[in-house]
Amino acid sequence: MSDNRALTRRAEPKRTIGGEITSTFLIVSVIPLVLGALVLGWLALSVQAQDEAEKEELLATQGAALLAGRITRMTDEISSVAQVRQYQDLPRGEQQGALSELLAFVPSLERVSVVNGRGSEVTAVSSNEVLTDSDLDEVETLPVYREAMRTGQSAWALDSTSARVPALLLAVPILDASTGKPAAVVLGRSDLQPLRELLQVTTQGTGQNAFIVNSAGEIVLHDTYGTVQTTNVPDSALETGLHRNRDGSWVVAGTAPFGQSTLVVEEDALSTLSTSLLSIGAIAALALLAMALGIWQRARLSRRIVTPIERLAETADVLGRGEMSARAQPADTRELDVLAATFNEMAQSQQEDRRRLEATNRELELSNQNLQQFATVASHDLQEPLRTIITYLDLIEVDYDLPDGMSEDFAVVSASARRMRALIADLLTYSRLGAASEPEQFDTEALVRETVEDLAPVIRMTETAVIIGMLPPARGVASRVRRVFQNLLDNAIKYRAPERPLVIEVSGYDRGDGWVEYEVTDNGQGIAGSQHENAFRVFGRIDRKTEGTGIGLAICRRVVESCGGQIQIISPPQGAEHGTTFRFTLPSATGRDDE
Known part of the structure; x- marks a missing residue:
């Protein structure tokens, strides 16, 4: 049985020394090296990305200030003319003439109008067409008009509602000379070409793009194209840092507020972070080189350590086959x-x-x-x-x-x-019993029943009850195994307790490990624990008063051990005087379950 356990242990998968060397190499060198390379590369990339983003943000802030200065100059020009002429007090014909002069004074204006305090245009002129009364609009709800009337200060906004062509709306209040409050508003509409030229100046020669995004997420001004881009720009793209742009590519961006909108300056991340990417590539190359050196060292260690051990194992196997x-x-x-x-x-x-x-x-x-x-x-x-x-x-x-x-x-x-x-x-x-015999498969239950029939006279005479349970088949010399059961039954009858009827139970089960375990249990006189080993010795009699040769149990042990099994005596929990159980094992007729 111990041999079976040893075979089971040898059959279990074991780790190899080569595998241990590889695992140690990976844990000690490769994994830390790769992780360190990744961490260093990411830190370098993050630091450079942050530096570049701060540069982009500074450029965006400068661009926003430049655009705001240009708009302020335009509103100042309109305000200086409007305040001097007091448009709201002029007759309508003179208002149109004065507005035409204003268009000539501020060339970037496309349309200009006078809006009264109720939000209605009273006069309007355009540089592109002749306007009639039907072209006059109600602008009471226009945010720039409302802000100029409320604050008495000039207001501006980027408008993208007219044919998807963005424009700059300027609202300059005309103050009443007596009250100092806004009496009317000069509302001007200008194209964005001057602002676009300023954006182009901001990013000229840098490989960057600059654009303005309104509160709706639309790109209303771009340094490259002039139409409104309706693609919704996510909020994450309006923050300074490294992120994906509208087409999914990585960019480094800097942002700055521009009125109710946001000015964004961005640059392709691959070109911007090329230094860090090259550093990461160099670190990766060094990591691969170190890994290659480690693999070479692992192979070298394997040749110097594993190969001799494998040769030693092969020699041990040859010795195990008997080639001493x-x-x-x-x-x-x-x-x-x-x-x-x-x-x-x-x-x-x-x-x-x-x-x-x-x-x-x-x-x-x-x-x-x-x-x-x-x-x-x-x-x-x-x-x-x-x-x-x-x-x-x-x-x-x-x-x-x-x-x-x-x-x-x-x-x-x-x-x-x-x-x-x-x-x-x-x-x-x-x-x-020492002579070798060829083992065979036999029906244990039939063998026990034949043995009981042979002992039938003494069983009847002693009024003994024999209970035969399930007895799986086994392998061995049937005649010798029959002698084992005969001796155990005869021993139980000889040492029966006179104060109670003798009951003998014979049972067994297949353990599934290649062995069948049998038990012969009686309720006789029992055997003291100190006598268990002596009972199996030749002439090792326990009770000299009872007839017998003192060899029966010795024969049982020799038969069982010649089959490779074991036999033992087990006393019941309540004490040896309440009976005895003989337990022994024989090879199973079916072999191991996993064979």
Whole structure:
């Protein structure tokens, strides 16, 4: 059974030294190196991205200030003319003439109008067309108009509602001379070309793009194209830093507020962060180089450590197959060379031990043959006189009428002679158990039932109840195993308890590990724990008052152990005086479940 457990342990998958070296190399060098490279690369990339984003933000702030200054100059120009002329007090015809002069004074204006305090345009002129009264609008809800009327200050906004062509709306209040409050508003509409030119100046020669995003997420002014881009720009793109732009590419962006809108300056991340990316590539190349060196070192260690050990294992396997002359080869390293030398010393010692063992086995085999021959001859020479003595004792007892005292003496002599004959028979049986026999599969249940039938007379006479449970088949010499059950049943009957009916139960089960376990349990006198081992010895009788040769249980042990099994005595929990259980194992007829 211990051999089976050892085979099971050897069958379990084991880690190899080469695998351990690889794992150690990965844990100690490769993984930290790769992680360190990634961390350093990411830190370098993050630092450069932050620096570049701050530069973009500074450029966006400068651009926003430049655009705001241009718008302020435009509103100042409109305000200076409007305040001097007091448009709200002029007749309508003069208002149109004055507005035309204003268009000429501020060339970027496309349309200009005078809006009264109720939000209605009273006069309007355009640089592109002649306007009529039907072209006048109600602008009371226009944010720039409302702000100019509320604050008395000029207001402006980027407008993207007219044919998707963005424009700049300017609202300049005209203050009442007597009250100082806004009496009307000069509302001007200008194209964004001047602002676009300023954006282009801001990013000229830098490879950057600049654009303005309104509160609706629309790009209303771009340094490259002039139409409104309706693509919604996410809020994340309106923050300074590294992020994806509208087409999914990575950019470094800087932002600055521009009125109700946001001015964004961005640059392609690949070109901006090229230095960090090159650094990451260099670190990755160094990591790969270190990994290649590590793999080479691992192979070198494998050749110097694993290969000698594998050769040593192969030599051990050859020794295990019986080729005792095999020896391990010297190794390159001192430690493994010492191991090989120690292994060779062990192999030499094992070879010498095996030679001595073989010589001893030959001597024992010859001795066993002599003993078996002696036992056979001795048993024959002893049985023949005993048969003659028993025969004459039986004849004398039958043919002669012996006195009472002499009759008892004859009975004692006859019983002693018969016990001697039984003892010689058991000794002969015990000696013959050492002879090899071919194991076979047998039906244990049928074998036990036949044994019970053989013992039927004594079973009936002693009123013994024999219960036969499930008994799986086994492998062995059936005649010898039958003797085991016979001896155990006979032993239970001999040592029955007089105060209760004897019950014997025979059971067993297949353990699934290649062995069948059987039990013979009785409720007889029991065997004290101190006598369990003595019970299996030759002549190891427990109760000298009970008839027997003292060899029956020794025969049981020899039969079971010759099959590779084990036998033991188990006392019940309530005490040995309540009975005995004999438990023994035999090879299963079906073998292991996993075979």
